[in-house]
Amino acid sequence: MKASPEGVLTGVHFMDGDHAACEGAIAAGCRFVAGYPITPSTEVVERFSVRIPTVGGMFIQMEDEIASSIAIQGAAWGGAKVMTVTSGPGLSLMMEHIGLAVMAEVPCVIVDVQRGGPSTGLPTLPAQADMMQVKWGSHGDYQIIALSPNSPQECFDLMIRAFNLSETWRCPVFMMMDEVVGHMVERVEIPPADQIEIVPRRWTTKKPSEYRAFEPGPDMVPDMAKAGDGYKLHITGLTHDERGYPAMNVPAQNRLVRRLSDKILKNRDKIVDVREDGCEDADIIVVSYGITSRVAGAAVEMARGLGLKVGSARMVVCWPFPDVEIARLSRKAKAIVVPELNLGQMVGEVERAACGDARVYLVDHAGGSVHEPERILETILQAARDAGLGFKTEAERS
Amino acid sequence: MSRSEIRVGGLGGQGVILCGTIIGKAASIYDHKHSGMIQSFGPEARGSSCSAQVILSDEVIGYPYVRNLDVLVAMSNDACHKFLPELKKDGVLLYEEELVSFPEGTRPAKAWGIPATRFAEELGRKLVLNIVMVGFFAGVTGLVSRQAAEAAVRDSVPAGTEGLNLKAFARGYEYGRELVGGAA
Amino acid sequence: MESVKLPAKFALKNGVEVLVRDMVRADEPAVFEFFRLLPLEDRHFLRNDVTDPIRVHNFMIDDTHDRVRAVVAELDGRIVASAEIDRNHFGSMTHIGQLRVIIARELQHQGLGTILSRLLIADGVNAGIEKVLAETSTENKAAMLALEKMRFRKEATLKLHVKDLAGRKHDLAVYSYDVSHIWDKMEALVADYSPMREY
Numbered sequence: 090m091k092a093s094p095e096g097v098l099t100g101v102h103f104m105d106g107d108h109a110a111c112e113g114a115i116a117a118g119c120r121f122v123a124g125y126p127i128t129p130s131t132e133v134v135e136r137f138s139v140r141i142p143t144v145g146g147m148f149i150q151m152e153d154e155i156a157s158s159i160a161i162q163g164a165a166w167g168g169a170k171v172m173t174v175t176s177g178p179g180l181s182l183m184m185e186h187i188g189l190a191v192m193a194e195v196p197c198v199i200v201d202v203q204r205g206g207p208s209t210g211l212p213t214l215p216a217q218a219d220m221m222q223v224k225w226g227s228h229g230d231y232q233i234i235a236l237s238p239n240s241p242q243e244c245f246d247l248m249i250r251a252f253n254l255s256e257t258w259r260c261p262v263f264m265m266m267d268e269v270v271g272h273m274v275e276r277v278e279i280p281p282a283d284q285i286e287i288v289p290r291r292w293t294t295k296k297p298s299e300y301r302a303f304e305p306g307p308d309m310v311p312d313m314a315k316a317g318d319g320y321k322l323h324i325t326g327l328t329h330d331e332r333g334y335p336a337m338n339v340p341a342q343n344r345l346v347r348r349l350s351d352k353i354l355k356n357r358d359k360i361v362d363v364r365e366d367g368c369e370d371a372d373i374i375v376v377s378y379g380i381t382s383r384v385a386g387a388a389v390e391m392a393r394g395l396g397l398k399v400g401s402a403r404m405v406v407c408w409p410f411p412d413v414e415i416a417r418l419s420r421k422a423k424a425i426v427v428p429e430l431n432l433g434q435m436v437g438e439v440e441r442a443a444c445g446d447a448r449v450y451l452v453d454h455a456g457g458s459v460h461e462p463e464r465i466l467e468t469i470l471q472a473a474r475d476a477g478l479g480f481k482t483e484a485e486r487s
Numbered sequence: 488m489s490r491s492e493i494r495v496g497g498l499g500g501q502g503v504i505l506c507g508t509i510i511g512k513a514a515s516i517y518d519h520k521h522s523g524m525i526q527s528f529g530p531e532a533r534g535s536s537c538s539a540q541v542i543l544s545d546e547v548i549g550y551p552y553v554r555n556l557d558v559l560v561a562m563s564n565d566a567c568h569k570f571l572p573e574l575k576k577d578g579v580l581l582y583e584e585e586l587v588s589f590p591e592g593t594r595p596a597k598a599w600g601i602p603a604t605r606f607a608e609e610l611g612r613k614l615v616l617n618i619v620m621v622g623f624f625a626g627v628t629g630l631v632s633r634q635a636a637e638a639a640v641r642d643s644v645p646a647g648t649e650g651l652n653l654k655a656f657a658r659g660y661e662y663g664r665e666l667v668g669g670a671a
Numbered sequence: 672m673e674s675v676k677l678p679a680k681f682a683l684k685n686g687v688e689v690l691v692r693d694m695v696r697a698d699e700p701a702v703f704e705f706f707r708l709l710p711l712e713d714r715h716f717l718r719n720d721v722t723d724p725i726r727v728h729n730f731m732i733d734d735t736h737d738r739v740r741a742v743v744a745e746l747d748g749r750i751v752a753s754a755e756i757d758r759n760h761f762g763s764m765t766h767i768g769q770l771r772v773i774i775a776r777e778l779q780h781q782g783l784g785t786i787l788s789r790l791l792i793a794d795g796v797n798a799g800i801e802k803v804l805a806e807t808s809t810e811n812k813a814a815m816l817a818l819e820k821m822r823f824r825k826e827a828t829l830k831l832h833v834k835d836l837a838g839r840k841h842d843l844a845v846y847s848y849d850v851s852h853i854w855d856k857m858e859a860l861v862a863d864y865s866p867m868r869e870y
Contacts, residue, residue, distance in 0.1 A: 103512035103524075103639075273551055274508060274524040276515040380551075387549035462550055502861030526863075537863045611799025612854065614861050645856035650797030652857075 092116050092249075092285035096144035102277045106244040106270040107132035109277045110200060111140065113248025114172050116285055119198070120146030121169040123160035125153050125179060128212045129268040130202035133174045154179035158186035162195045166324065167316050168290070170252055174200040177219055178209055180226070187261055188227035189326045191349060194259040194303070194311065196290070198251045199223075201263055202271040203430075205456035215268035216456030217379055217430035223263045224408050230346055232353035234360060235263040235408035237379040241275045247405070253288040254360060258352055259310050265407060267430065269380045269459060297321065302333040303345075309352035353409050362405040363414045367393075371400030373472050374422045374447075376415065376439055378404040380459055381428050388428075388465035395480040397473055407435060412442035419443035424472035428452035428465045448475065489545045491630050493558045494573070495620075496538040496566030497583075502617030503562060507539025509621050509639045510631055514543045516642075517635030523548050536565050543630055560624055561587055562603070562616070571595070581623055581663075583616070599627050599666050606658050615655035618644070622656035626663025633660060675790045677742065683781035689751060691787065694741040696731060698750065702743065703727045705750040710776060715836055716808060717773070733757070739768060740794045744783060751775040754787035756795045756803070766851075768792075768800035785817050792821075792848065801851035808833055809842040823848045 096115045104112075111133045114122070120141065124134040138148040146169070151157040154175055161171040175183065180201050190197055203219050205211030223235050234254050238247045248264060255262040293300050293312035297319045303311050311331075314320035323333040328345055330336040353360070366389075368374055373392070377385040382403040392399040402418055404411055415438075419425055425447045427436040436451040443449050452468045454460050473480055493510065497503040504526045511524035526539045540553045556574045561567035561582040574580060577597060584600030601623045607616035618640060625636040637656060644652045678692035694702070706714065706721035719726040733741075733755075741755035754772040759765055770791060772784050792803055805823060807814040815825075823846040831840035 101516050103508065103516055269525070269551060272525060274511060274526075275522070275548075383549045383551065385549075386547075390549075459551070461554075499863040500861060502863065504863045505860055611797070612857075614854075614857055617861060643860075645853060645860065647793075647796055647850070647853035648857050650793065651799065654797065 090287050090289050092282040092287045093118065094282035096140070097282040097285065098279050099281045100279055102279065103274055104241060104277050105132065105272050105274045106238065106241040106266055107202065107272065108136050109241040110174075110238075110244040110248050110264065110266065110271075111136040112277075112279060113245040114198070114252065115140060115144065115146075116245070116279065116282070117249045117252035118170045118287055118289075119172050119252060120144070121161065121164040121171045122147075122173065123149045123151050123157040123164070123171075124174045125151050125157050126174075127154075127176045127179050129204055129215075129271050130174045130176045130179075130200060130266075132271070133200060133202070137174075154182040155186065158183035158199070159189070161197050162186065162190055162193070165195045165197055166313075166322075170196070170256070170290070172198040172200060172252075174202070176202050176204050176212075177206045177216075177222075180219055180222060184222075184226040187233075188229060188231070190261045191227065191231040191233065192229075192326050193324050194349070195261070196255040196259050196313075198248070198255055198262050198264060200248075201265055203265065203267040211457050213268065214457040215270075215380065215430060215459065217265070217267055217381060218432075218434065218456055220265065220407060220429075220431065220434045223265065230350060232350045233261050233263060233408055234258065234353065234406065235265050237265045237405060237407050238270055239379050239382045239403070240270065241273060241277045243405075244270060245277055245279060249285060249287070253286070256288040256290055257310070258356065258360070259291070259313075260349075260353065263408070265379060267380050293320075301331045303329060304331040305348060305352070308356065309348055357409045357411075357413075360406055360409055361411045361414065363411045364403040364405060365418075366401045366403075367398075368400030368402055368418055368421070370398055371422055372398045372476065372478055373424045373426060373469055374400040374402055374418050375426045375428065375465065375469065376402045376404065376418075377428055378407050378435065379430075381430055384460050384462055385428050385465055387462035388460075388469060391462060391466045392469045392473075392480075395470075395483070395486060397469065397478060397480045399469060404435070410435075410438045410442070412438070415439055415442035416444065416446070419447035419449075422447045423476040423478070424448045424450060426450045426452060426465065426468050426472055428454070428460050428468075430454045430456050430459065448472065490548075491543040491557045492553045492555055493541040493543070493560065493624075493630070494538055494553055494556055494570050495541065495560040495562070496536070496570050497562030497617075498566070499535060499537040501537075501562045502614065503537045503566075504539050505643065506560065506562075506617040506620050506624075507541045509618075509636065509643050510624060511541045511543075512643060513625075513631040513635040513639035517638045518632055520545060521548050523551050525551055536563070536569065538566060538570065558624070558628055558630070560620055562620060564588060579628060581620070581627060583620070599623075599663065601659060601662055601666075603659065606662070607655060610651060610654055610658065612651055615652055618652045618655040619659035622659025622661075623663040624659075625656075626660040626669075627667050636660075675793065677790075681744075681783075681786050683778065683783055683786075685781050687746065687778070687781070689778070689783065690745040691742055691790070692745065694731075694743045694753065694755075698743060699728060699731045701750045702731065702753060705743075705753065705775065706773075708775070709773070712836055713773070713776070716833070736760070736769075737765070739798045739800065740791055742787060742790065744774075744778075744787065746778070751778050752783055752787060754784075754791055756791040756800070758800060766799065766801040768795040768798075768803045770795075770803050770805045772805075780813055784814070785821060788817075788821060792850065796850050796853055799854070801849070801854060803848045803850060805846045805848075807844055807846070808835075809844050810835075815844060815846075818846045821848065
C-alpha cells in the first residue's frame with residue numbers, strides 16, 4: 090500500500106541524517122516512539138517529538154533505554170508502528186528487551202546512531218563498532234535485520250525499508266547509522282506519498298475462535314491480531330507453542346527457535362541488498378558499508394587510476410549477512426579489502442564467507458573519524474602486491 | 488572533478504552553522520551541485536569556538552571532511568588563527584575585519600576583510616552578521632550563484648525576517664564584488 | 672514579512688485604487704497641502720501645527736528620530752494619506768518603533784490605515800524593531816478595532832489624557848504589537864546548536 094500523505098514532507102530539503110531518519114519513520118507510518126535522548130541520535134527524537142503531534146502520534150521521553158525498548162513493544166501490540174532511537178550506551182541497556190522482541194516477534198525499528206565506544210566513549214564522534222552487538226548482544230540464538238545507510242538521503246529511504254522489513258518479518262530491524270551520517274547535512278529528496286510503498290501490519294483474517302497467535306504462515310511468519318477486536322493473546326518471552334502459551338520442552342524450543350532464525354535466513358534473498366560496482370572483472374574488491382563505503386569509493390577511484398581492476402561491493406543490509414554474494418565475489422577476485430570503523434567486526438563474516446577463496450584484508454580504525462582514503466588505498470596496493478598484480482606508481486601516473 | 492572545500496569558523500552564537508548550511512543549501516538545492524555540510528558537534532558548539540565544513544562538488548561526495556581547504560570564512564580571531572594553517576597555499580581567506588587581526592606579515596595573500604558585524608548592526612540586527620558573510624562569500628568567490636544563495640537565505644531564515652536577511656546578504660555580496668573588482 | 676516593493680497600487684474597500692509610494696523631499700508642498708486640508712479636529716491630535724510651513728518642513732527632514740520609513744498614498748495626484756514608522760536614534764528604546772498614520776477624511780474606514788500599517792510594520796521588523804507602538808484616542812473606535820485586528824494589544828490607557836477642541840478630556844489608548852518572537856526564532860537559529868529545524 091501507499092504511504093499516508095499525512096506527515097510526508099514531500100520536497101527537496103537540506104537536512105542531516107538524523108532529521109531525515111525521523112522523516113523516513115513518519116512517512117513509513119511510525120506513530121509511536123519511546124526514547125531516552127542520547128548524542129549523536131538526539132535530533133531524531135527531538136524532531137519526532139515536535140512533528141508527531143501534528144499527525145496524531147506520540148513520543149514519550151522515558152526514564153531510560155530499558156523502559157524505551159519495552160514501551161515500544163507495548164505500543165506495537167496496541168497496533169502502532171514503533172521505533173526507538175539510541176546510541177551505543179543505550180543500545181547496551183536495551184539488549185534484554187531486544188531478545189523479547191525477537192521471541193515475541195514484535196515488529197519494531199531500533200535506530201543506533203553509532204559513536205565511539207566502549208562505554209560512553211566518544212559521544213560526538215563516529216564508529217561502526219556496534220555491528221556485532223546488534224547481531225549477538227542479546228542472549229540465545231536469533232536473527233535480526235540491520236541496514237546501513239551512507240547518506241542522509243538513505244537515512245530517509247532505508248528507514249522506510251526498515252519499517253517494511255519489520256512488518257513483513259516481525260523482528261527488530263536496526264538502522265545502523267553513525268555520527269557522520271547522522272549529523273552530515275545534504276540534499277534529501279522526499280517523494281510524494283503515493284510514490285512511497287508501505288507494508289501494513291499483518292493483521293489476521295481469521296476469526297478469534299480460529300486464531301492462534303504464533304501459528305506461522307507459509308513465509309514462516311505469524312499474523313497479528315488487533316487489540317480490542319476480541320482476540321485472546323498470551324505473549325511471553327518464555328518458549329511458547331503456537332497458541333503463545335509457555336511450552337518449556339525440547340521439541341517446542343527446537344520448533345520455535347529454529348523458525349525464528351529460519352524466517353530470516355530462508356527468506357534472505359528478499360532481504361539482502363549488496364550494491365556492486367565494477368566487480369565483474371575485478372582482481373580486488375572493497376567490501377564496505379555505511380559511511381565507510383563513501384570513503385572507500387574515493388580509494389577505489391584512486392586505485393583504478395593506478396591501473397588496478399578494483400571493484401566495490403557495498404552492503405546496504407549487513408544482517409542477515411550477504412554470505413552468498415560475498416562467496417561469489419571471492420571466487421572471482423584475488424583479494425577482498427574490508428575497511429570498517431572498528432578493529433575488525435564484519436571482516437570476520439567476510440572471511441567466513443570467502444572461505445579462503447580470496448585473501449581478506451582488514452582496514453581497521455578505532456573510531457572517532459572516518460578513514461583517510463589513502464589508508465584504504467595502501468591496503469589495496471598491499472593486496473595487489475601480495476597477489477602479484479602490477480600497477481603504476483603515483484609518480485608514473487602523474 | 489571540481490571540488491571546493493570551505494570551512495566557516497567563529498564563535499557559537501554568531502550563526503556559523505547557519506552560514507555553512509546556507510552555502511551548502513544554495514549549492515545543492517538551487518545550483519544543482521553536490522554539497523555536504525558537517526558542523527563541529529558537541530558541547531564546544533555553545534559559546535566558544537565553533538565551525539562548519541562545507542564541501543561543494545560537481546560529483547557525488549565521497550570523503551565528507553575538509554582535506555585541502557580552499558576557502559576559510561572566519562568570524563572570530565580564534566577561529567581564523569586556528570584554521571588558517573589548514574588553508575591551502577593559494578586558498579582564500581574571508582574574515583570579519585574588525586574581529587580578526589594578523590601579526591605583522593602573516594596575512595595571507597588572498598585575504599579579504601569585511602566589517603560584517605558593523606554592517607549587520609547598521610542594518611538593524613547584529614545577528615544577521617552570518618548572512619552578511621554568506622553574501623560576502625558568494626560575492627568574492629562566486630562558488631554559489633547570487634540567485635541560489637538568495638533563495639537559500641529566504642528558505643532558511645524564519646518567516647518575517649527575510650527582508651532584513653536579504654538586505655544583509657546584498658550588503659555582503661556587493662561589498663565582496665566591489666573588493667574583487669567585479670560589478671555588483 | 673518581506674518589505675513591500677513600492678510604488679504599489681492598492682484597492683480599497685470602496686473600490687478606489689490608491690498609489691502608495693515612499694515619501695520624498697519633493698513631496699513637501701503636496702504634504703503641506705494634505706495636512707492643510709485635514710479638518711481641524713483631526714489636525715488637533717497631531718504633534719505639530721501642520722498649517723505652519725516650517726513645521727511641515729521640519730517634519731519632512733525629520734532628524735529628531737531615526738525614521739525607518741515614511742510613505743504617502745496618492746489619489747489623482749493628491750496626497751491622501753501619510754504614514755511613518757520611526758524610532759529613537761540611541762539608547763534604551765532603539766528597538767521600539769512608533770507607528771503614525773494620518774488619512775484624509777474621505778478615505779477613512781476603507782482599510783487604507785491597515786494597508787499602510789502592515790507595510791510599515793514589515794519594514795520595522797526588517798530594520799530590527801521588536802515592538803511597535805501606536806496611540807489613539809479612545810474616541811476613535813475604528814482605529815482601535817483596526818489595531819486589534821492587526822494583533823496589536825492595548826497596553827495602557829492614559830486616563831483623561833488628551834483634550835479635544837472643546838477642551839474635553841479623553842483617554843488615550845497605547846497599543847503595542849510585540850514582534851520580537853519573529854527574531855527569537857532567528858536568535859535560536861544562530862545559536863550554532865542543531866540548527867536544522869525546518870518543521
